Amino acid sequence: MSAAATLAPISVATTTPAIEVRNLRRTFHVGGGLLGQDREVVAVDDVSFALPTGGVLGVVGESGCGKSTLARVILGLLPPTAGEVLVEGQRLSALDRRARARLIQPVFQDPFSSLNPRRRIRDIVAMPLVAQGDVPARQVRDRVQEMLARVGLSAEQGERFPAQLSGGQRQRVAIARALVLRPRIVICDEPTSALDVSVQAQILNLLAELRRELDLTLLFISHNLAVVEHVASEVAVMYLGRVVERREAEALFREPRHPYTKALLASVLTPEPGLGVPDVGLGDTLPDPANIPPGCRFHPRCPVAEPRCATETPKSVDGAECLLLEGSGRP
Numbered sequence: 001m002s003a004a005a006t007l008a009p010i011s012v013a014t015t016t017p018a019i020e021v022r023n024l025r026r027t028f029h030v031g032g033g034l035l036g037q038d039r040e041v042v043a044v045d046d047v048s049f050a051l052p053t054g055g056v057l058g059v060v061g062e063s064g065c066g067k068s069t070l071a072r073v074i075l076g077l078l079p080p081t082a083g084e085v086l087v088e089g090q091r092l093s094a095l096d097r098r099a100r101a102r103l104i105q106p107v108f109q110d111p112f113s114s115l116n117p118r119r120r121i122r123d124i125v126a127m128p129l130v131a132q133g134d135v136p137a138r139q140v141r142d143r144v145q146e147m148l149a150r151v152g153l154s155a156e157q158g159e160r161f162p163a164q165l166s167g168g169q170r171q172r173v174a175i176a177r178a179l180v181l182r183p184r185i186v187i188c189d190e191p192t193s194a195l196d197v198s199v200q201a202q203i204l205n206l207l208a209e210l211r212r213e214l215d216l217t218l219l220f221i222s223h224n225l226a227v228v229e230h231v232a233s234e235v236a237v238m239y240l241g242r243v244v245e246r247r248e249a250e251a252l253f254r255e256p257r258h259p260y261t262k263a264l265l266a267s268v269l270t271p272e273p274g275l276g277v278p279d280v281g282l283g284d285t286l287p288d289p290a291n292i293p294p295g296c297r298f299h300p301r302c303p304v305a306e307p308r309c310a311t312e313t314p315k316s317v318d319g320a321e322c323l324l325l326e327g328s329g330r331p
């Protein structure tokens, strides 16, 4: 991943954050509990942050910690159970679908399943423009050609169908479609995870270039910390629905504060090839999100937990939620 471009944070021209989430919570009701009763899965639990314009927030954590749910709520694809999302200072819930699409767009993991196999590439890229309902056909054609060129695809490739392109080319199509409305914010949910390793760096470089050229703000979800280290200006570490550490990327990777972040970073040093998800070296899998431990939710797996961690709820100290940081400053 060393070939991937670095996204240096750019200066912030405005004080209104590109994305602000306030006390966001999203739960799901699922069956299958003891005696078949309803269980409440807490996927996102009281998450708040503000991402400045031009920033790149990397969101990391084990599978099931709530990354995709957070992305879907910020995109307006799922309503929050509580809390709110502001995009460039406007309440997401007050914007209609077309206005949202002009501000914020997704790039998902698997371009094959997100591209309609029966449509030509140029029509797929045109869709968001056409859905606006008021863009003249000539402008649609020109903008599609411009976007295809910008992501490195030819006009001839625009005439093809998704199955006639490689995985990397399909992800370029997904990026062109996300950018054709010139949104200010792009939410990338594991945008390189379905790609061959050799292609991943090309797509990361492309996203880095486009972010600089178009002054985009990115929320970048990945289980791959090496990817996040290259792209993010800030990192949020999620554990069982909560952001347990959020700090400037360089500082977090150099000196992680939360014991969970330390475990995640240590897992990068002992990768399991082909597994696709980090083994965080904590022995067992993520606890049940329908039965979140009391006190610090990480305490049952924490290598440095003390008895009080089972009962007291940690507050954030310098960007990390750990009771042991509240006293000494070091866990």
Ligand SMILES: Nc1ncnc2c1ncn2[C@@H]1O[C@H](COP(=O)(O)OP(=O)(O)OP(=O)(O)O)[C@@H](O)[C@H]1O
Residues within 6 Å of the ligand: 028, 029, 030, 041, 042, 043, 061, 062, 063, 064, 065, 066, 067, 068, 069, 070, 223, 289
């Ligand atoms: N539609 C749903 N119905 C019920 N539970 C859900 C739903 N979507 C997500 N969940 C649950 O919410 C929790 C968070 O899931 P989410 O997909 O957001 O995590 P994630 O960190 O993105 O995981 P992954 O990296 O595997 O995609 C999980 O326990 C998941 O099973």
